[in-house]
Amino acid sequence: MSIDFYPAADAGRDGRGGRETIGAAALFYENDSQLFPDFTGRDLKTLMTAIQFKNLTFDGATTVDLLEQERLKNVPRFDGKTLVTLTIGGNDLLQVMGRKARGEQVDLARSIDDISKRYKEVLAAIRKKVPNSVIILNTVYDPTDGTGILPTSSPLFDNELPITYLHLFNDFIRKCAAVPLLLGDIHKHFEGHGAFCGSIDNFWYWKPSPIEPGYRGASEIRRVWFETLQSEKFI
Secondary structure: OOOOHHHHHHOOOOOOOOOOOOOHHHHHHOOOOOOOHHHOOOOHHHHOOOOOOOOOOOOOOOHHHHHHOOOOOOOOOOOOOEEEEEOOOHHHHHHHHHHHHOOOOOOHHHHHHHHHHHHHHHHHHHHHHOOOEEEEEEOOOOOOOOOOOOOOOOHHHOOOOOOHHHHHHHHHHHHHOOOOOEEEOHHHHHOOOOOOOOOHHHOOEOOOOOOOEOHHHHHHHHHHHHHHHHHOOOO
16 A cells, blocks of 8 residues: 555656656655646645654555565664554455455454554554654555455456445544554545446546555545645654
8 A cells, every 4th residue: 555666657757767666655755746736845845844754564565564574673762753654454355355365265354453562562562662753553445345355357357346444444444543643544535436436537546456545546545635634744
């Protein structure tokens, strides 16, 4: 949800000229005014001129990756003021829901509990690494728009996904995002821009694989973050 690759590919910028760093996190830090003139001057680099940016996201990331591969342990502690956007859990969900949709024996309720426990561990590790931080927790979007059917011809997603469990996990994230944590409700903001978008102009995902955001989707994710900070008077 935060990386650069899919938005850049969607915008035709994957090695074919123009700025490639147009994922949600990169745009939040520094807008691309060529693509998004309405966000000119509305980025962290402009409003907080001393801010520095580090993108620790990676493709296919799961809570297991962050905890078991010790990626978080290798991040040095930083005691300065920090803003963190956490977009994790979607790939965990996709893995277990995909297995269930393919007919495998999966206890989904237990799997969601396990993901939620790991999510709390990730959050605790972040707060330990950057104790003086503002953290935006983010719900996971639903490209099926509640149908369970991904708008793609890929045979990997032929079966209906049990979207109820996505809702359960998102409810868990909303409960976690109590003060002093902030909530970026990406799921709510993206409703109607997947399977029910009605036109390609309203489709916010990457068409070849709509579990990924397109360049418009990346901008909309950063819009959620920007407006979240505005509503809480941080900017």
